[in-house]
Amino acid sequence: xxxxxxxxxxxxxxxxxxxxxxxxxxxxxxxxxxxxxxxxxxxxxxxxxxxxxxxxxxxxxxxxxxxxxxxxxxxxxxxxxxxxxxxxxxxxxxxxxxxxxxxxxxxxxxxxxxxxxxxxxxxxxxxxxxxxxxxxxxxxxxxxxxxxxxxxxxxxxxxxxxxxxxxxxxxxxxxxxxxxxxxxxxxxxxxxxxxxxxxxxxxxxxxxxxxxxxxxxxxxxxxxxxxxxxxxxxxxxxxxxxxxxxxxxxxxxxxxxxxxxxxxxxxxxxxxxxxxxxxxxxxxxxxxxxxxxxxxxxxxxxxxxxxxxxxxxxxx
Amino acid sequence: xxxxxxxxxxxxxxxxxxxxxxxxxxxxxxxxxxxxxxxxxxxxxxxxxxxxxxxxxxxxxxxxxxxxxxxxxxxxxxxxxxxxxxxxxxxxxxxxxxxxxxxxxxxxxxxxxxxxxxxxxxxxxxxxxxxxxxxxxxxxxxxxxxxxxxxxxxxxxxxxxxxxxxxxxxxxxxxxxxxxxxxxxxxxxxxxxxxxxxx
Numbered sequence: 001x002x003x004x005x006x007x008x009x010x011x012x013x014x015x016x017x018x019x020x021x022x023x024x025x026x027x028x029x030x031x032x033x034x035x036x037x038x039x040x041x042x043x044x045x046x047x048x049x050x051x052x053x054x055x056x057x058x059x060x061x062x063x064x065x066x067x068x069x070x071x072x073x074x075x076x077x078x079x080x081x082x083x084x085x086x087x088x089x090x091x092x093x094x095x096x097x098x099x100x101x102x103x104x105x106x107x108x109x110x111x112x113x114x115x116x117x118x119x120x121x122x123x124x125x126x127x128x129x130x131x132x133x134x135x136x137x138x139x140x141x142x143x144x145x146x147x148x149x150x151x152x153x154x155x156x157x158x159x160x161x162x163x164x165x166x167x168x169x170x171x172x173x174x175x176x177x178x179x180x181x182x183x184x185x186x187x188x189x190x191x192x193x194x195x196x197x198x199x200x201x202x203x204x205x206x207x208x209x210x211x212x213x214x215x216x217x218x219x220x221x222x223x224x225x226x227x228x229x230x231x232x233x234x235x236x237x238x239x240x241x242x243x244x245x246x247x248x249x250x251x252x253x254x255x256x257x258x259x260x261x262x263x264x265x266x267x268x269x270x271x272x273x274x275x276x277x278x279x280x281x282x283x284x285x286x287x288x289x290x291x292x293x294x295x296x297x298x299x300x301x302x303x304x305x306x307x308x309x310x311x312x313x314x315x316x
Numbered sequence: 317x318x319x320x321x322x323x324x325x326x327x328x329x330x331x332x333x334x335x336x337x338x339x340x341x342x343x344x345x346x347x348x349x350x351x352x353x354x355x356x357x358x359x360x361x362x363x364x365x366x367x368x369x370x371x372x373x374x375x376x377x378x379x380x381x382x383x384x385x386x387x388x389x390x391x392x393x394x395x396x397x398x399x400x401x402x403x404x405x406x407x408x409x410x411x412x413x414x415x416x417x418x419x420x421x422x423x424x425x426x427x428x429x430x431x432x433x434x435x436x437x438x439x440x441x442x443x444x445x446x447x448x449x450x451x452x453x454x455x456x457x458x459x460x461x462x463x464x465x466x467x468x469x470x471x472x473x474x475x476x477x478x479x480x481x482x483x484x485x486x487x488x489x490x491x492x493x494x495x496x497x498x499x500x501x502x503x504x505x506x507x508x509x510x511x512x513x514x515x
Contacts, residue, residue, distance in 0.1 A: 085481070088468075098474075
């Protein structure tokens with residue numbers, strides 16, 4: 001899994017830095033304008049997000065530049081912290097304690113070790129076959145039947161979303177695409193960029209034009225206008241980035257569309273899970289530490305689909 | 317060293333104190349909390365601001381904290397626990413006397429009035445020591461604290477921790493009201509702690 005740093009990577013990085021710089025300037029200019037307290041709040045929130053994006057971009061670029069290993073470790077940590085939030089907000093019983101220990105300290109490291117070594121065969125089935133059978137077995141060994149099916153399902157879902165799905169992002173580095181050897185870092189960059197841009201565009205379109213809510217009980221901020229505008233804008237940017245990928249412009253547009261649609265579904269599903277768990281209360285429980293789930297919700301769903309589309313169509 | 321250990325436990329348990337009913341302050345205080353995990357004393361102590369931490373001593377069971385060298389070192393050198401005898405309480409070896417002595421030296425205390433770790437989340441009945449302390453030392457602030465999720469991080473009867481996120485919620489001080497009986501004060505103290513829970 002050797003990564004090569006080329007001009008195109010440089011352009012991508014430069015583009016992101018320029019984008020963030022422009023966003024910071026706009027945020028700064030907006031913060032100077034007088035407005036109602038509610039308006040000021042929106043601007044402050046926007047500026048906080050821009051700051052967070054700087055940090056995330058720096059961390060992500062750092063990981064990418066250290067070659068494959070840095071990215072695998074970074075996504076492994078993201079899975080670990082997302083799992084921590086997920087299990088914290090999901091009630092389990094004391095008899096699940098040892099199962100959870102396995103989750104954090106054995107299953108997560110093995111999954112990312114498989115990514116790092118590029119063992120695709122086991123990587124793709126380790127969680128859905130081995131871990132999914134082991135989890136209920138270990139809980140049954142603890143001898144507690146109360147809510148058994150529900151407990152097993154919750155833990156399996158935590159693994160599925162936080163670990164299995166997320167691990168497909170760094171797994172892009174293990175694909176060998178003819179004529180694109182050593183350049184997979186750009187593919188990972190492309191995925192993250194399109195996912196994040198789609199989130200931003202959906203937010204911006206939704207705030208400016210949003211009227212018709214899609215699923216107000218699940219996620220009150222998601223509107224059809226935001227969804228369609230966001231997906232199309234991100235798809236357009238994704239298509240325009242074809243030069244950094246193994247795709248043609250049209251293929252790149254198709255891939256970006258798939259990424260944005262999956263990103264949207266991921267965001268919606270994670271919102272539903274959080275509402276089901278009454279996350280308002282848990283949001284305060286994990287004050288100052290939470291947020292990993294919010295960061296990765298759209299990556300969760302788009303990473304495995306993008307991985308498999310690329311693998312099916314572009315590897316021999 | 318003490319700062320490092322406090323930091324380690326705060327990160328392991330993902331905790332941060334939520335000062336709901338009062339602010340961190342210099343007053344002499346007794347923090348009393350529910351008890352579900354061996355982590356309770358350390359985590360509550362670790363989430364206090366460093367200046368308060370140095371003067372706040374967890375009251376802990378001697379039999380557990382002197383059992384191994386590491387625990388003894390933690391209890392005596394790191395968080396300066398006030399180790400009390402649970403097993404052979406006599407008129408001379410009385411935990412209450414030790415606590416009063418520590419209070420007279422100006423220390424603040426962390427106390428678990430249930431006496432032992434509970435298996436369920438709602439605190440069990442409080443032991444009467446809290447009432448006697450409150451009655452004897454009316455100037456001291458008695459602060460209720462609810463510790464959440466620590467029992468899931470390190471449950472009773474297990475030694476492997478799972479890195480979930482806990483929380484420390486700190487409420488408003490209570491005192492013995494004029495004419496209040498022991499029973500009703502202890503029950504009120506218990507329900508004040510329980511009412512701080514989030515989930």
